[in-house]
Amino acid sequence: MTMDKAEKIILTGDRPTGRLHVGHYVGSLRRRVELQDSGEYKKTYIMIADAQALTDNIENPEKVRQNIIEVALDYISSGLDPEKSTLFIQSQIPELCELTFYYMDLVTVARLQRNPTVKNEIQMRNFEASIPVGFFTYPISQASDITAFKATTVPVGEDQLPMLEQAREIVHKFNTVYAPVLVEPSALLPDNDACRRLPGTDGKAKMRKSLGNCIYLADSPDEVKNKIMSMFTDPLHLQVSDPGHLEGNTVFTYLDAFCRKEHFERYLPDYSDLDELKAHYQRGGLGDVKVKKFLNNIMQETLEPIRARRKELEKDIPSVYEVLRKGSEAAREVAAQTLSEVKSAMKINYFEDAELIRMQSEKYDPGKIR
Numbered sequence: 012m013t014m015d016k017a018e019k020i021i022l023t024g025d026r027p028t029g030r031l032h033v034g035h036y037v038g039s040l041r042r043r044v045e046l047q048d049s050g051e052y053k054k055t056y057i058m059i060a061d062a063q064a065l066t067d068n069i070e071n072p073e074k075v076r077q078n079i080i081e082v083a084l085d086y087i088s089s090g091l092d093p094e095k096s097t098l099f100i101q102s103q104i105p106e107l108c109e110l111t112f113y114y115m116d117l118v119t120v121a122r123l124q125r126n127p128t129v130k131n132e133i134q135m136r137n138f139e140a141s142i143p144v145g146f147f148t149y150p151i152s153q154a155s156d157i158t159a160f161k162a163t164t165v166p167v168g169e170d171q172l173p174m175l176e177q178a179r180e181i182v183h184k185f186n187t188v189y190a191p192v193l194v195e196p197s198a199l200l201p202d203n204d205a206c207r208r209l210p211g212t213d214g215k216a217k218m219r220k221s222l223g224n225c226i227y228l229a230d231s232p233d234e235v236k237n238k239i240m241s242m243f244t245d246p247l248h249l250q251v252s253d254p255g256h257l258e259g260n261t262v263f264t265y266l267d268a269f270c271r272k273e274h275f276e277r278y279l280p281d282y283s284d285l286d287e288l289k290a291h292y293q294r295g296g297l298g299d300v301k302v303k304k305f306l307n308n309i310m311q312e313t314l315e316p317i318r319a320r321r322k323e324l325e326k327d328i329p330s331v332y333e334v335l336r337k338g339s340e341a342a343r344e345v346a347a348q349t350l351s352e353v354k355s356a357m358k359i360n361y362f363e364d365a366e367l368i369r370m371q372s373e374k375y376d377p378g379k380i381r
């Protein structure tokens with residue numbers, strides 16, 4: 012099905028559990044900015060998922076509260092423009108909770124247990140014996156976030172695919188059982204494999220805030236450099252002359268994610284492109300330090316404009332909160348409209364249904380002319 016440009020709507024977001032890192036940047040943030048600026052989308056909604064963050068940070072509400080502004084600063088400094096995109100805070104839209112409550116009837120416990128991301132996260136957080144119900148059901152709440160805005164397009168990293176799958180199932184079920192009110196969303200993954208799940212600087216499968224293996228967008232130049240210089244590479248590459256391996260070599264994965272041809276002209280003109288650099292590394296004779304310095308140049312170039320914009324924004328924090336307040340108000344109106352359609356479809360709109368009241372009157376007082 013081809014979709015009219017005017018119908019395409021983006022929704023995506025992040026949990027305020029820490030500042031945003033370069034995994035977020037390549038996995039979703041960079042794409043959002045391009046889509047926002049492309050003019051091909053009717054609306055772009057960007058949500059700070061504080062209610063979701065609370066599902067596994069029950070003991071730590073202050074962390075969630077503090078990180079709202081951090082995420083908002085990272086958003087705007089990365090190029091999300093409040094004039095073009097609606098930036099809002101999840102908990103300020105109570106309609107989302109109401110949707111979640113109704114969608115819960117459409118999902119079985121067994122289906123949630125099968126969700127690979129939920130499985131994985133339960134393991135990671137040692138929740139096996141004590142999963143908070145709210146955490147367990149967060150895929151349903153994520154379906155509410157997406158469908159409340161009738162989003163067609165959700166730019167995310169690979170770990171979110173099972174969530175999108177579950178949201179699509181909920182939409183399908185709702186539209187079949189009640190009425191075709193909801194829109195089936197599609198995930199939009201980065202084209203480049205390295206960007207779909209950027210590993211941590213420690214070589215672990217995923218850079219993530221809760222693992223502390225991140226390069227943050229707001230890190231200082233020195234912090235970025237130190238993290239890159241101590242990054243995990245190839246443990247078998249002991250001498251410069253040894254042949255190196257690319258498999259699982261984090262520095263090369265980052266180059267896959269960040270490096271463009273013009274970076275060679277600027278910082279490493281002895282090589283014409285990444286394939287040539289990789290081939291030399293595999294042959295032997297190319298040291299890790301040289302490759303890391305190249306990566307550092309690229310990362311500094313990428314992060315510098317973001318850092319500079321952040322410095323400016325940090326001078327006026329109240330206006331950033333104001334952006335979020337206005338965005339939350341605007342988002343709430345849209346969610347309320349969807350909720351009203353959902354309630355009509357579910358036949359729980361008693362007071363707006365003149366026909367229902369007329370029919371009930373007729374039942375109890377037949378023949379009365381009204």
Ligand code: ATP
Pocket residue numbers: 024025026027028034035037038039166167168169170171206207208209210217218219220221222
């Ligand atoms: P937490 O540890 O709290 O879950 P997180 O670092 O996983 O934090 P999220 O807020 O859960 O970050 O993810 C926000 C978005 O960024 C999602 O679309 C997710 O797919 C994407 N993302 C997160 N980490 C990466 C990564 N390392 N590579 C690519 N995309 C990522």
Ligand code: MG
Pocket residue numbers: 219
């Ligand atoms: Mg996550």
